[in-house]
Amino acid sequence: MTSAVPWPALDGIAYGGDYNPEQWSRETWHEDVALMREAGVTLVSVGIFSWALLETSKGVFDWEWLDEVLDLLHANGVAVDLGTPTASPPAWFFAAHPDARVLTRDGVALGFGSRGMASHSSPDYRAASVRIATELARRYAHHPAVVLWHVHNEYGTPVGEDYSAHAVREWRAWLREHYGSLDELNAAWGTAFWGQHYGEWEHIGAPATAASVVNPAQRLDYARFTDVQLRACFIAERDAIRAHAAQPITTNFMANQHNGCDLWAWAKEVDIVSDDHYLWAADEDAEIGLAIAADLSRSVGGGMPWILMEHSTSAVNWQPRNIAKVPGEMARNSFSHFGRGADGILFFQWRAGRSGAEKFHSAMLPHAGADSRVFREVVDLGAKLGRLAEVRGSRVHADVAILWDFESFWAQGLEWRPSDDLDNHERIRAFYERLWRDNITVDFALPGHDLSGYRLVIAPAQYLLSRSDAANLNSYVERGGTLVVSFFSAVVDENDAVHEGGFLAPLAESLGVRVEEHLPMREGAVADLRFDDALLTADVWQEDLVIAGAETRATYLGGPAAGKPAITRHQHGDGVGWYVSTRPDARSLAVLMSQIYRDAGISPADSPEGLEVVRRHGDGVEYVVAINHSETAVDMPTAGFDLLTQQEITDTATLAAGHVAVIRSSSADEGGGH
Amino acid sequence: MTSAVPWPALDGIAYGGDYNPEQWSRETWHEDVALMREAGVTLVSVGIFSWALLETSKGVFDWEWLDEVLDLLHANGVAVDLGTPTASPPAWFFAAHPDARVLTRDGVALGFGSRGMASHSSPDYRAASVRIATELARRYAHHPAVVLWHVHNEYGTPVGEDYSAHAVREWRAWLREHYGSLDELNAAWGTAFWGQHYGEWEHIGAPATAASVVNPAQRLDYARFTDVQLRACFIAERDAIRAHAAQPITTNFMANQHNGCDLWAWAKEVDIVSDDHYLWAADEDAEIGLAIAADLSRSVGGGMPWILMEHSTSAVNWQPRNIAKVPGEMARNSFSHFGRGADGILFFQWRAGRSGAEKFHSAMLPHAGADSRVFREVVDLGAKLGRLAEVRGSRVHADVAILWDFESFWAQGLEWRPSDDLDNHERIRAFYERLWRDNITVDFALPGHDLSGYRLVIAPAQYLLSRSDAANLNSYVERGGTLVVSFFSAVVDENDAVHEGGFLAPLAESLGVRVEEHLPMREGAVADLRFDDALLTADVWQEDLVIAGAETRATYLGGPAAGKPAITRHQHGDGVGWYVSTRPDARSLAVLMSQIYRDAGISPADSPEGLEVVRRHGDGVEYVVAINHSETAVDMPTAGFDLLTQQEITDTATLAAGHVAVIRSSSADEGGGH
């Protein structure tokens, strides 16, 4: 099963973090490797921000310190994920190429002294990036420490869109190739509106700050173009490395935390998906956001094992209030990623840096040193992961898919939408959270994917839906699937143009309903719905629905659509299409979903409150990863062998408050994704 | 009476909207005209954003499509309000003239791809505007469809002030002409303050972003200059059209929604006032804001009939939450405009556009098509307006004037006023709302106007008041008028300089009181006032008043002026001057106004809550326009003929919830404004 998966030449679950030896003395390096051994560290990412120290001026390289670091790590049994440092070009680069600086929409040229790449379209930046990547690959392709290549860092952050002359030139070239003719472009962008017709390619600019709202189709295309350009930067470096080196190549994504890259497309270009994830501290249930990120990382990679490239041992440094993790939370976070398919658990960063913008970011080795709660937990986690080598390569199954479409997010995120209360991530989280609490594992998918393996597909935020993707969804229902569509979906096509026939028209076939008018609610307004015998509560949005075949399952009792259908259900072919034209609160969504589960033939797990359970499937074995987020011990009926405690469990696993178990049992399953 | 009024060659009340055929196929055009006939549409505005499609490159014109559209409309009995497309110059224009782009106060050059005119001071823009206007007039002056010219669109939005080199050059020229000498300018601007003395005209810049607050007199003049420049753009186009065409010429204002144009001056330049109005959806009583806009449109035009050039059938697209209109609301809105003097009821726009920034704006023909609530209401409204032809040209009378002075708003809106809670539009709305609820019709006026025809004049927000305008108000009182002045009035002269003698000094004669000190209140603070036997409540502001002849009518019971006069009344000559030095809440204002009505000899209409009544006066007839905004039926004692139902009413008209009546009765009145 795992034979086809490219993976670093490493045993077991990888464990470690970013390592920045260039910030420290040689003496400290030796202390570092000793403590790494103590913590069971097997993989560190090196060189991510080292350009200025490796290429000290154009074409002049200093490899000595890196040679020494790699040798030292290798001698101590720590493998290396070697970074290309192109997320942060040196001062000399910008001094030589001031035109390579990124320009904001307002025309501000971003300065040096922070982090952030140059213009994705600067030929000088492209050439310099390929040069340093090539030289690194040439020198270290055969170094025994190097098991993985880490290109760049978090593409798209902290800067993606660029409005410089380089970007505009490439933008016009991209448009020319994408549209072929100005007639096509004018039609796609609807330039007849507000008098924006273009008669020359050279007249098209970037969608910079203007007197009012800029053409949304133009802005949507600019988001696409930016994504393509960033990916081209990655591909150029990847190919430069591949020309000399055989190890797998990755770049670290920011699933669910940065929207600017279409990870479905990016995942096709990397050998291994890797992801950075940071808790949003203000979220009291931040482990749910974590699970979304992990499931998304697995999903974009087609279900293949992936690497958690960065997370934090405790607080981060860039949120309004950087809440420290409570004891055990770091381990629970790690095991949730692991349960959802991560075969590597890494942190930013090994040793807390004394200087710079992120000095208050936690690390494996905190400012307080090794005699600290955090480092003790790091050592403990390393030991535990060391017992899980056999799980590597096993896979996660899901019966439910939630649609996650970056293009739709980009489109919906533009200006002048019907209500400021529209928030596609909020709806995804709401549906996901219900499934999480029911311990139903979720994949994410695009509307154009083959969805036939899923019992239930949910579209919480599919504002943009092409006709062909809509046909795919209709066909999914017709063939027996259960589809749930939330409000403000299927509104526009791929050019942000309202569908002919009106909102939702492309899904009329599977949903049996049409939307005559959007009815956003006033700020703070709430309305009840009658749903069988239950009274549901919803807010933010209603719609004027016209039934075209569906049955009305819930009716508005108040608000602008009072007396009209709120939730509908439509039998289409062998399947069922639900439409939810408002925003039910969590309690109401639970009531609704329990009905939908029946249509889909799904049963929620009957597990105690706060117990998260995910399963990984190997050849003939199943690993139950159980995480007790609650503050009391819970019992879980199961039998098997707890890999963490190395204890046999006969009928019930008891998890103490905050504890985790990884239980192996035999299974008829053959592993692999759905 | 109406003979002198220039009016499009159209029968009856005009009905229709913006029509943008360039966004649609020829097939759709034919569907459009069929549906227009069904809806009773008589007038559409065409070409407002068509520059790029009419002049495809400099001096190259393509008239074919427009010829066809106009012929088609004419053939179907729909007249045309032909736009000049100068609110949105083509891409080729900006490509050829990058210096014509508008610069913000921060120096950002606004880009193409949205809407918005070029710099009002760019000679290239001026020449290009005149060229396209001239060519349109030459070609269509004698087209039988064209009954009205629509220059540009909503001057001043989305961009008015410009800080480009063109603007600065014209600004210096304007100052030179306005002031004649630098000594005059230095004195007017008070440049001795903060060391801003100018020794050369060329040293004067636009009031761009600076380290601190820019000279307020300079900023006030820049607002005046901007208004003058925008108007010069209009006049240039208007004169270009007039050279070839005889139809009336208008441009659509944004009364009460955009402050940047001095509509009193603009109204003198147009043949017919036309106005765009959009409900502010978050306002639960948005019909009052609508009535203000309508009364202001009529007032700036000297009481002449006007055209509602744009409003919406349902939601707009640019507010935080774009609330759809409830059934019947569109008609009630339309009849309120009609009752206040509008002889044309038009919408933005005929057919909802699929693309662009305003695709979520409602239209006469929504995305859902003709089989929709909105289109059915559009058809019904068209039918009703069709029965009102005889009302055209009749006029509205008012006994009360509220002062509305754009220059004062500009001045008060500048930085560093005594309290962030000062809000001139809030106070106008408060006084207007009281009169609206009492069904007392209001005109708006400038303080320098002949006010002798009004029983009552209210100055809710006359921060800036010149000595000569103050003399006019004093004289109005002396001759028997009742004047009500609200706090923070008559503070500065036309140069934003505090009046010699102190705040309010120019009105001492009519008010009998002087203001020793402003006493803004803390955030959220409230104080009671004793007013005869009543306890009033007020907030935001108090003043240290010194009585100089007036009687104290209310006394502060709390707050910084506790124990001192709050509201005064002064007999001056044959009239009375009231001064209100604080912000009474709605209930308190009602108590106060009931006293003031007595002085003015005015009686509020005794009509049921929620019934709006306005009257139009024709030759020997009166039309009562009654709008039931409430959710229950109301009875209105009256006799006459309801033009909408075509029923005779003998003694009582019963209006169902949400319904409207237009009742003709005979009258001794001769029509015409006061």
Place this chain on the structure above:
Amino acid sequence: MTSAVPWPALDGIAYGGDYNPEQWSRETWHEDVALMREAGVTLVSVGIFSWALLETSKGVFDWEWLDEVLDLLHANGVAVDLGTPTASPPAWFFAAHPDARVLTRDGVALGFGSRGMASHSSPDYRAASVRIATELARRYAHHPAVVLWHVHNEYGTPVGEDYSAHAVREWRAWLREHYGSLDELNAAWGTAFWGQHYGEWEHIGAPATAASVVNPAQRLDYARFTDVQLRACFIAERDAIRAHAAQPITTNFMANQHNGCDLWAWAKEVDIVSDDHYLWAADEDAEIGLAIAADLSRSVGGGMPWILMEHSTSAVNWQPRNIAKVPGEMARNSFSHFGRGADGILFFQWRAGRSGAEKFHSAMLPHAGADSRVFREVVDLGAKLGRLAEVRGSRVHADVAILWDFESFWAQGLEWRPSDDLDNHERIRAFYERLWRDNITVDFALPGHDLSGYRLVIAPAQYLLSRSDAANLNSYVERGGTLVVSFFSAVVDENDAVHEGGFLAPLAESLGVRVEEHLPMREGAVADLRFDDALLTADVWQEDLVIAGAETRATYLGGPAAGKPAITRHQHGDGVGWYVSTRPDARSLAVLMSQIYRDAGISPADSPEGLEVVRRHGDGVEYVVAINHSETAVDMPTAGFDLLTQQEITDTATLAAGHVAVIRSSSADEGGGH
């Protein structure tokens, strides 16, 4: 005692304000001086914004009007504090030197028409400043009216930091001198983080807007550089004046209202400290903020008498709500400054200006004229101050010092600190307020100062603390002092690098505790602490404390550190070190401080609520300045002679609500600072 103090050649306590005769006619000048005499004015500041009227074009001077003004003032017994007008260069200067304009971090060139100096690094500005200062000194050095020189105005506001090419050039020069080598700079800034290593001085830019957070050490150095450059501007003018004139030279600070200048360094460069202070009107206890400013002004000047150069008679004009002072408040404010060492009480400004950005700022002579409450109070205050001549030169003692370190504020104010709730001024105010309410007089000090004269030293916000300053504090405790350190202190060194050994490590010796981890609390969260028998309440912040010798005095009952130490006390040598790892509310701080007073051997004054008492010490006499802020009369047991009422007090002074007394008694004290 006062012999060494440079002081203007003036008798008694100076009284007056800014005087801007250039805004008025000659006729008004004569009215002004008559009213000044009536008010007892002895000193006015002239010429602060007069550059454009004195040097009408480059090198062309017009002295006539100023000659006349100075002669007139002198003839009327009013002395002059003569300003150099360099805070507001003329329009001709900027026209000739557009490169001298200040650039913002975003690259916006700040325009003319407001106020604000040119780039502190422009050689043209420096030369022009020295030229006008020189010419003023040449002409007026021997004018009998001139007793003091007033260089510039409020350095650092409204603009300090500059990102122009001039600034960048000087910045590199400053760095070169400061660091000597790039190796030193790279180490100090920690440029290994995020790949910011510099290989050439010319590659270093100003810390302008970048894609993400700019290197904090770089930004901290830019704050230092800006301070140094501004001070260099001052020194250049000062030296130009000194070359010709013998009178003392000052520049007006903004203690506690502008953070950009390190007043400890500035105070060394002026002959006399002078300060501008404005109440923050939204603060209901604004007199406490005033007292901080006054104590800070005295402290930076080493306890020498100082001048309150500007305050306001009533409202200011630049706050969100500009609350007028209530009757008597102006006098109470003035006497609080006087009690804390001010030997001059001046206002902005003499006569309210009719024009410009500050027309709504109150003045000694308001818009309402001399027949006004404000002017009557001005006259009364002048008379009272006239009775206090003998107090001049006496000094204030304090047993308590609070650390006030601008560098630490600059560093803590940078981005990405652990919590948005961290606010160093809030903590200083909290501790200061407790001491103010206990009528314990406070000095401010730097951590490196000789603190041995204080019984108690409080460090409420010492985020940045160098090793050597920490050693000074440790030594202070060892030798018997009582030190109180509040949370988030001693976190970083002078390069904003976290201390080796972890947070607080440099103070481990005196505090006996170490901080393992910061534990910021969620927004709005609150936790209780057990402190002996008392329950304290605190919020915002907790820490994971590890005891290393200290005793735990309070324990967290809730929050992330529940069960762990919250407040500790450590005996070190002959003294005691307290550490407070959270933010107690006011009540809790009172409980805590009462314990700390015991360690320090301090007793709070037992005075009635609302009675502020400060003492000035002369040779053998003590002056008790007592200010009753309450709304009822209070009794104060004392004996002596009330200089204001000229009454002998035998045992009890009774102060009516809002009243002030200045009571002379004999004293064994010899005067002088601590």
